[in-house]
Amino acid sequence: MSATTERPRLAVGRIGERLPREDAVPKVTGEFSYASDLSTPGMLWGDTLRSPHAHARVVSIDVTAALGLPGIHGALTHEDVPGKKLYGLEFADQPVLAIDRVRYVGEPVALVVAEHPEQARRALEAIVVEYEPLEPVVDMERALEQEPLHPDRPTMGHGYRDDRRPNVVRHLVIRHGDPDIAGDVVVTGTYELGIQDQAFLGPESGLAIPDGEGGVDIHVATQWLHVDRDQVAPCLDLRPEQVRLHLSGVGGSFGGREDLSMQIHSALLALHTGRPVKMVYDRAESFTGHVHRHPARIRCEHRATRDGRLTSVRMQILLDGGAYASSSTAVASNAASFGLGPYRVDNALIETTAVYTNNPPCGAMRGFGAVQTCFAAEAQMDQLAAELGLDPVELRLLNALEPGDSLPTGQVIEGSLPTREVIRRAAALPVPDQETLPRDPLRLPGGTGNTTTGEGIRRGVGFALGFKNICYSEGFDDFCAARVVLHADGSAVVHSAAAEVGQGVVGVMLQVARTELGTDEVTLAPHTTATVGSAGSTSASRMTWMAAGAVRDACRAALEERERRGGGEVDVERVHRHPRTTPLDPETGQITGERAHVALAVAAMRVVVEVDVELGLTRVVWVGTAQDVGKAVNPLALEGQIEGGTAQGLGLALMEEIVTRNGAIQNASFTDYLIPTALDMPPVEIELVEVPEPDAPYGVKGVGEPPTVVSTAAIVSAMRAATGRPLTRAPVRPDDICL
Amino acid sequence: MLAHVRIDLTVNGERREGVLRGGESLLTFLRDTLELPGSKNACEQGECGSCSVLLDGTLVCSCLVLAAQAEGHDVVTVEGLARDGALHPVQQAFVDAGAVQCGFCTPGLVVAVVDLLERMPHPSDDQIREALSGNLCRCTGYAKIFDAVRLAAGRA
Ligand code: FES
Ligand code: FES
Numbered sequence: 061m062s063a064t065t066e067r068p069r070l071a072v073g074r075i076g077e078r079l080p081r082e083d084a085v086p087k088v089t090g091e092f093s094y095a096s097d098l099s100t101p102g103m104l105w106g107d108t109l110r111s112p113h114a115h116a117r118v119v120s121i122d123v124t125a126a127l128g129l130p131g132i133h134g135a136l137t138h139e140d141v142p143g144k145k146l147y148g149l150e151f152a153d154q155p156v157l158a159i160d161r162v163r164y165v166g167e168p169v170a171l172v173v174a175e176h177p178e179q180a181r182r183a184l185e186a187i188v189v190e191y192e193p194l195e196p197v198v199d200m201e202r203a204l205e206q207e208p209l210h211p212d213r214p215t216m217g218h219g220y221r222d223d224r225r226p227n228v229v230r231h232l233v234i235r236h237g238d239p240d241i242a243g244d245v246v247v248t249g250t251y252e253l254g255i256q257d258q259a260f261l262g263p264e265s266g267l268a269i270p271d272g273e274g275g276v277d278i279h280v281a282t283q284w285l286h287v288d289r290d291q292v293a294p295c296l297d298l299r300p301e302q303v304r305l306h307l308s309g310v311g312g313s314f315g316g317r318e319d320l321s322m323q324i325h326s327a328l329l330a331l332h333t334g335r336p337v338k339m340v341y342d343r344a345e346s347f348t349g350h351v352h353r354h355p356a357r358i359r360c361e362h363r364a365t366r367d368g369r370l371t372s373v374r375m376q377i378l379l380d381g382g383a384y385a386s387s388s389t390a391v392a393s394n395a396a397s398f399g400l401g402p403y404r405v406d407n408a409l410i411e412t413t414a415v416y417t418n419n420p421p422c423g424a425m426r427g428f429g430a431v432q433t434c435f436a437a438e439a440q441m442d443q444l445a446a447e448l449g450l451d452p453v454e455l456r457l458l459n460a461l462e463p464g465d466s467l468p469t470g471q472v473i474e475g476s477l478p479t480r481e482v483i484r485r486a487a488a489l490p491v492p493d494q495e496t497l498p499r500d501p502l503r504l505p506g507g508t509g510n511t512t513t514g515e516g517i518r519r520g521v522g523f524a525l526g527f528k529n530i531c532y533s534e535g536f537d538d539f540c541a542a543r544v545v546l547h548a549d550g551s552a553v554v555h556s557a558a559a560e561v562g563q564g565v566v567g568v569m570l571q572v573a574r575t576e577l578g579t580d581e582v583t584l585a586p587h588t589t590a591t592v593g594s595a596g597s598t599s600a601s602r603m604t605w606m607a608a609g610a611v612r613d614a615c616r617a618a619l620e621e622r623e624r625r626g627g628g629e630v631d632v633e634r635v636h637r638h639p640r641t642t643p644l645d646p647e648t649g650q651i652t653g654e655r656a657h658v659a660l661a662v663a664a665m666r667v668v669v670e671v672d673v674e675l676g677l678t679r680v681v682w683v684g685t686a687q688d689v690g691k692a693v694n695p696l697a698l699e700g701q702i703e704g705g706t707a708q709g710l711g712l713a714l715m716e717e718i719v720t721r722n723g724a725i726q727n728a729s730f731t732d733y734l735i736p737t738a739l740d741m742p743p744v745e746i747e748l749v750e751v752p753e754p755d756a757p758y759g760v761k762g763v764g765e766p767p768t769v770v771s772t773a774a775i776v777s778a779m780r781a782a783t784g785r786p787l788t789r790a791p792v793r794p795d796d797i798c799l
Numbered sequence: 800m801l802a803h804v805r806i807d808l809t810v811n812g813e814r815r816e817g818v819l820r821g822g823e824s825l826l827t828f829l830r831d832t833l834e835l836p837g838s839k840n841a842c843e844q845g846e847c848g849s850c851s852v853l854l855d856g857t858l859v860c861s862c863l864v865l866a867a868q869a870e871g872h873d874v875v876t877v878e879g880l881a882r883d884g885a886l887h888p889v890q891q892a893f894v895d896a897g898a899v900q901c902g903f904c905t906p907g908l909v910v911a912v913v914d915l916l917e918r919m920p921h922p923s924d925d926q927i928r929e930a931l932s933g934n935l936c937r938c939t940g941y942a943k944i945f946d947a948v949r950l951a952a953g954r955a
Contacts (some may be wrong), residue, residue, distance in 0.1 A: 704939050
């Protein structure tokens with residue numbers, strides 16, 4: 061290539077460019093319409109009566125008095141569900157409305173619909189439900205001996221290990237090599253994590269509009285339109301095409317919109333009244349209206365040689381799935397598969413049990429099982445480094461998992477996994493100097509709430525490494541459709557049902573289409589089940605890969621088609637699939653084909669904290685992180701994912717926990733459930749490590765989850781360094797760090 | 800239920816009137832009666848700032864203000880910031896800096912930053928963090944929001 065060749069200048073909006081979002085303008089002006097902003101003439105308001113009991117028999121429900129109140133257009137119970145009475149994301153174990161038993165506080169029992177939300181609220185108070193309280197199962201350990209909450213064992217018989225103990229959702233054992241093999245040193249620990257909430261800002265909301273022909277259109281904030289449709293239609297006793305799901309503006313999701321909230325309820329009310337019905341949860345209802353991150357108890361034993369090589373790891377992971385299965389079986393698998401961290405370990409025994417209890421249902425949240433085990437495994441690595449007198453970064457480099465190595469499931473890593481590079485790049489980021497005292501109280505742990513001049517401050521530097529799968533696993537038939545319409549004037553419209561929840565997939569799809577079609581004249585059609593096939597879920601860090609693949613394939617097919625026809629308008633739909641996976645063997649936890657996971661992504665994080673050990677307050681001073689991203693499609697959006705994902709991990713390290721008493725949430729508000737504010741977040745320095753994923757379109761990897769996986773572990777590691785305390789529980793409480 | 804009362808007030812420079820329902824908040828009145836849904840309802844408890852508006856030039860959580868209290872007063876919402884089709888410089892800075900993800904916090908934050916820069920045209924990083932600490936954002940980790948504030952301040 062000649063030195064004088066000019067580099068081709070890309071037009072605005074192609075892959076790899078640093079771009080503002082397409083939807084940012086309507087979002088800054090207030091015009092962007094979220095689910096809670098929807099309205100239509102003649103609209104009624106629905107509301108939900110929820111169980112006050114964690115566990116009770118429902119003796120009777122009487123809605124008569126509610127029906128007589130002003131403005132009321134209906135009150136429905138399970139008897140009014142025309143089709144299937146049970147639904148669920150993976151296993152239909154959850155009643156649309158409680159039938160004869162309630163299993164958690166907040167479980168939907170009855171619905172009302174009224175002219176005005178206030179009338180609906182009053183009508184709920186007029187419904188008489190007779191309950192016979194039962195003893196709640198609230199301890200995940202004891203759950204395995206108590207009365208089964210789901211005697212019909214809905215998750216068994218799906219290729220999982222048949223575990224006869226009561227309340228087992230899934231029991232998974234991964235046995236790799238000889239776990240009994242000895243090491244020169246042994247470190248053990250038991251770790252615990254509380255329940256974290258997604259706390260997306262846009263509350264659950266939807267608008268259901270009857271189509272006049274027996275069907276219904278549901279406008280809703282969700283993560284997967286088609287899977288919602290496939291759960292809703294059977295409960296309404298309708299064919300899938302009679303139920304159309306349309307994506308409204310989504311105010312964040314982070315896993316909390318994978319399960320249904322009011323989709324079936326609003327549609328029932330709309331079909332019952334023949335009028336559009338809107339439902340909006342307030343913040344307190346939102347806390348019971350979606351699943352949470354599983355709380356966990358994790359026992360670990362790590363053995364290593366004197367020079368620091370891991371010889372064997374044992375882990376026992378217990379996850380509280382709460383009242384219904386949701387995605388607990390997959391969370392359990394992820395916790396087990398990634399439990400060891402991105403380290404080469406030839407011998408391991410990992411046992412994971414997810415249980416049913418009468419606690420709030422748990423399911424998907426950003427990081428999906430890997431967050432919990434990363435916290436435990438990284439604490440073990442720090443302990444091991446201390447025991448051996450090794451530098452924690454060196455210990456991680458020595459054991460780093462790289463392509464060619466095997467996961468404990470026997471899967472050989474074939475794609476990209478630049479673990480060492482990520483460790484080195486994060487470790488090389490220079491940490492800031494300690495600030496002198498006295499200083500502005502805003503820069504003390506606890507901010508202006510700190511009543512001292514900082515005498516109790518101890519500084520600590522921590523490090524952690526985390527990894528997770530990209531895309532769905534274990535044989536799930538994962539695909540994503542996109543449809544491209546090329547107009548005769550050269551412009552194009554892309555149809556996709558890929559849910560934009562704030563992460564920026566709309567931008568990715570436009571960048572791909574503009575790159576492939578060589579034009580900026582590309583627009584996106586509204587996301588709906590009505591005009592295009594399923595995109596799969598916005599979860600598992602899969603949507604960038606899957607939507608980019610689908611849009612790329614559809615664009616290329618459209619261009620070919622136009623070429624073949626010699627011009628004119630073309631309209632093609634294509635389905636993209638990633639490499640096939642197969643299930644894990646139910647007895648050994650080993651792969652039954654080439655792979656159970658499609659691809660992996662790794663992140664390393666270095667953190668500086670200051671802990672005020674007199675007051676029990678922590679300030680995260682600085683975060684430096686390196687992340688394996690495959691290919692940065694839009695660095696601006698990618699940095700936003702890393703910064704935001706880090707903030708959620710910081711929340712779990714320091715402040716976020718749903719507190720329950722006998723199964724009932726005690727802190728369902730932003731007054732009592734704290735999430736990080738502008739004062740809590742440190743600067744985040746970011747290194748992007750781009751090693752293309754060979755099987756992925758343009759080499760991309762998902763980027764949303766690794767920062768959340770690693771940051772809780774990294775922050776608590778720094779707090780251990782500052783305090784010398786073992787800090788085995790997240791979130792860390794003030795008492796844990798007062799010396 | 801309380802008697803229905805008619806109020807009038809100025810919203811985004813226009814005289815508006817409407818009938819109040821009981822003790823409804825200014826937020827509900829703006830969203831449901833005046834059909835200005837730009838101000839968001841993420842907590843209705845004064846904890847998140849998504850509902851931030853300017854009331855006679857003062858930043859308030861509109862969920863904590865009774866609509867009746869706004870009678871005769873001047874309210875500016877996020878919908879009132881763009882002029883003649885051009886974004887307000889703060890809005891433009893939010894777009895350019897990548898400060899928007901899901902955007903649910905954005906209207907409240909934009910209003911809060913307009914207020915901050917009016918009071919303090921060149922805030923320090925700590926002043927920015929303190930001024931925005933009442934506005935929760937779950938998506939961004941705030942870094943790009945701080946960038947947007949610096950960008951808007953630098954362009955002024
Ligand atoms: S809605 Fe007003 S502060 Fe949250
Ligand atoms: S961008 Fe989603 S809450 Fe701020």
